[in-house]
Amino acid sequence: MSRVKDLQKNLFGGTTSNARQFGMIFTLVAIVVLFQILTDGLTLRSDNLIALFQQNSYILILAIGMLMVIVAGHIDLSVGSIAAFTGILVAKAMAEWNLPWPVGILFGLAIGAVIGAWQGFWVAYIGVPAFIVTLAGMLLFRGGNQFIGNANTIPVPEGFRVIGSGFLPETGPNTGYNNLTLLLGLAGCIAVVWRELQARRTRKEMNAEPIPMWISILRMAVMVGVLIFVTLRFASGRVGTSFPVSGIILVALVLVYSFYTRNTAGGRHIYAVGGNSRAAELSGVKLKRVNFFVMMNMSVLAALAGMIFVARSAASGPQDGNGWELDAIAAVFIGGAAVAGGIGTISGSIVGGLVMAVLNNGLQLMGVGTDRVQIIKGLVLLLAVAIDVYNKSQGRFSIIGSLTRPFRRDTPAAPTPSSGAEREPAKTTVAG
Amino acid sequence: MRKFIGKTVAVGAIAMLALTACGSGRDEGTSGSGSEAKGFPASSLIGVALPAKTSENWVLAGDLFTNGLKEAGFQADVQYAGASTTVADQQAQITAMVTKGAKVIVIGATDAAQLSTQVAAAHQAGAKVIAYDRLIVNSPDVDYYVAFDNFKVGQLQGQALLDGMKAKKPNGPYNIELFSGSPDDNNSKVFFDGAMSVLQPEIDKGTVVVASGQKDIKQTAIQGWKAEGAQARMDQLLTSTYGSKELDGVLSPNDTLARAIITSVKGAGKPVPVVSGQDSEVESVKSIVAGEQYMTINKDTRTLVKQTIEMVKALQAGNTPQVNDTKTYNNGSKVVDTFLLPPVAVTKANAAEAYANDPKLAPLTK
Known part of the structure; x- marks a missing residue:
């Protein structure tokens, strides 16, 4: 029993939101295995994995920003329109002003920042609910897209397409694999091992109860194993393909934003605002600044997502961005974020997005039509959230339960979060 | 207790996946380029990607393709784009067809200018691309175009x-x-x-x-x-x-x-x-x-679909499909060989x- 308990506590972390996230990882693995069988091994073939990442990187990038918006207690309905608006502006700028493509990307990000500042201003400083501001933005920028593009489809230059459909170059000796992808995978493995050792050292320094060695090793083995598997898959695609550039952008963003939301004061302030904005403000969190930041950040990421889609499509079209906001929001909620704000993680949202992506891809490989795919996706979204709500009411994985736990008699001296910044609590042991 | 078992199973599953699938080479997908001209087996997969079901014609075309290709002995995969996210859906569908190893992909494009990446990938995997009713533009990888005048x-x-x-x-x-x-x-x-x-x-x-x-x-x-x-x-x-x-x-x-x-x-x-x-x-x-x-x-959608299936059959046999216009339809990258059918008022x-x-x-x- 104790070993199982150790495992539960330590392998994926012992907190409730991690437990929820683990549920999603389990679902993801189950779906992958299911489709791997149903499609006779097409799902995990290199070319399909590469396509999967290229097709969904822009939605996952949106999910990163959307998670932060939702954690802060807002919603953003305008991301699809902003993506389309940025896409057409960048495409036109490159076509008509002969802007070199790197400048085009910077131009696009700047547009995103300006739009984000506009929306952030209304949300944070005027106090208009984000739902309204972004509903307005959805109309505004969709109209802007058609006004500027005349509903034409405008092609983008070859160089620009790299961010959407590009691959790492083939360099170095012929190993039978894409060498740069192998290097990336290796770096990933080293990072995993280093992080694990670092965590052990920190616990030792803080005189915390050390994680049993065998669990550390098991955890490393699993993660390194998955990494090696994925790396070899991506590296062994058709010559000229590798881990896609859009995937690299995504991974970099996930790492940066995960660190930001987990380990920095600024990131924790977002959770504080979403958990209880009044308490957060009284604890010294600059409410307006946080709200402004999350809205602005979302628009910048939407601009980036729009450009990646345009790059992948080789052209900016009038139907870009339709319905993206819903995909991003679904990913965030499937990934365990709370509708009321304050709870959720970047990695959870990515897993949530991947669940939808694999589902989509697998059903398409089986030749299921989009009508039925939509029905299935709708049911999955509903079920994922319903199971969470049900578990809460049953006292399992419970968010409310974990909130009240510190006040039980068996945990002495209820640790009141000093800054009010932690509404994702349960650093305490999960009692059976 | 049950969830612990669940976790153990999950960990096992991940490890299994990691172990079983390692070590495959990277030559898959390149085989198509060498043996293009020779045709392909008669039971091959033929992909058909059509726009959203906004007009009766597309629904009819889809049914005709499904039945016609089956009658000709092919495996048919006929897909429509979704109602709201049309372009992204169609891109994903074409990519899935390439993954499944379709030999010919017939595309009724939702946005004729936003498919060049997918069409290029199809070509690299050795599939032929026929633009159906709408000419795919800005792509050198479109092989044939079939449409009414x-x-x-x-x-x-x-x-x-x-x-x-x-x-x-x-x-x-x-x-x-x-x-x-x-x-x-x-x-x-x-x-x-x-x-x-x-x-x-x-x-x-x-x-x-x-x-x-x-x-x-x-x-x-x-x-x-x-x-x-x-x-x-x-x-x-x-x-x-x-x-x-x-x-x-x-x-x-x-x-x-x-x-x-x-x-x-x-x-x-x-x-x-x-x-x-x-x-x-x-x-x-x-x-x-x-x-x-x-x-x-x-x-008549019947004639158009029939003509398209004729083209697929010709490709299967390793022949060049019949076309009647090799000059007019320039898609921005090349002049696409076209078969035009006459409309009737x-x-x-x-x-x-x-x-x-x-x-x-x-x-x-x-």
Whole structure:
């Protein structure tokens, strides 16, 4: 029993939101295995994995920003329109002003920042609910897209397409694999091992109860194993393909934003605002600044997502961005974020997005039509959230339960979060 | 306790996956390039990617492809794009077809300019690409294009409009309004130009007047071929221009829009003008027989699908498919070999004859 308990506590972390996230990882693995069988091994073939990442990187990038918006207690309905608006502006700028493509990307990000500042201003400083501001933005920028593009489809230059459909170059000796992808995978493995050792050292320094060695090793083995598997898959695609550039952008963003939301004061302030904005403000969190930041950040990421889609499509079209906001929001909620704000993680949202992506891809490989795919996706979204709500009411994985736990008699001296910044609590042991 | 077991199983599953699938080489996918000219097995997979089910024609085409390809011994994978996220869906569907190893991919593009990446990937994997009804632009990887002669469609629409108005009212000037299709469909401009090639001389002579003055294709376009768009535009034209004037004719690029236009005119309590159409949709054929919509174009989807399947069969046997136009259709990267089929104009007068072979439409004309 104790070993199982150790495992539960330590392998994926012992907190409730991690437990929820683990549920999603389990679902993801189950779906992958299911489709791997149903499609006779097409799902995990290199070319399909590469396509999967290229097709969904822009939605996952949106999910990163959307998670932060939702954690802060807002919603953003305008991301699809902003993506389309940025896409057409960048495409036109490159076509008509002969802007070199790197400048085009910077131009696009700047547009995103300006739009984000506009929306952030209304949300944070005027106090208009984000739902309204972004509903307005959805109309505004969709109209802007058609006004500027005349509903034409405008092609983008070859160089620009790299961010959407590009691959790492083939360099170095012929190993039978894409060498740069192998290097990336290796770096990933080293990072995993280093992080694990670092965590052990920190616990030792803080005189915390050390994680049993065998669990550390098991955890490393699993993660390194998955990494090696994925790396070899991506590296062994058709010559000229590798881990896609859009995937690299995504991974970099996930790492940066995960660190930001987990380990920095600024990131924790977002959770504080979403958990209880009044308490957060009284604890010294600059409410307006946080709200402004999350809205602005979302628009910048939407601009980036729009450009990646345009790059992948080789052209900016009038139907870009339709319905993206819903995909991003679904990913965030499937990934365990709370509708009321304050709870959720970047990695959870990515897993949530991947669940939808694999589902989509697998059903398409089986030749299921989009009508039925939509029905299935709708049911999955509903079920994922319903199971969470049900578990809460049953006292399992419970968010409310974990909130009240510190006040039980068996945990002495209820640790009141000093800054009010932690509404994702349960650093305490999960009692059976 | 149960969840612990669940976790253990999950960990095991991940480890299993990692162990079982390592060590495959990277030569998959490259095999296609060497043996292109030789054809492929007769039971191969043929992918068909069609736009969203917004018109009866696409649904019919899908059914015909499914049955026709099966009869010819192929495996068919026929997909429609979703209703709202059309382009992304179609991109993903084409990629999935390539993954599944389709030998020929037939594409009715939702946005003809946003598929070049996927088409290139298909080509690299050794699949042939046939653009169906809509020419995929800015891509050197389109092998064939099969369609009806769309400029001719426009000409027939324009001519029928003139004939219909003359039959109702022997002498002009006639007041007309112009509608064109979705601006992201490159056929829209071809239809419109075809129609204008007939109408413009009459407009110059003054016998035909576009009363609202909206003659530019940017003003006449209906985004996404959506009926509600056409209805709204017609409502506005009636309010702004036809308070006292009489509307004699409307150039409509297809049946869906034609019916929306007629609905709008009827809603405003005005007499139904001469309205052109295209596609021979069931409701429009009924409307023509009832004397409301004036004309439609019969681009028999059966013939088009049949021709496409003929091309697939030729490719399968390793032959070059038959084409009848190797000069006109430049997609921006290359001139695509094309097979053009002739369209037929249908009015109440010749409806019975035109649809005699169509099991669904023939009963409506009796």
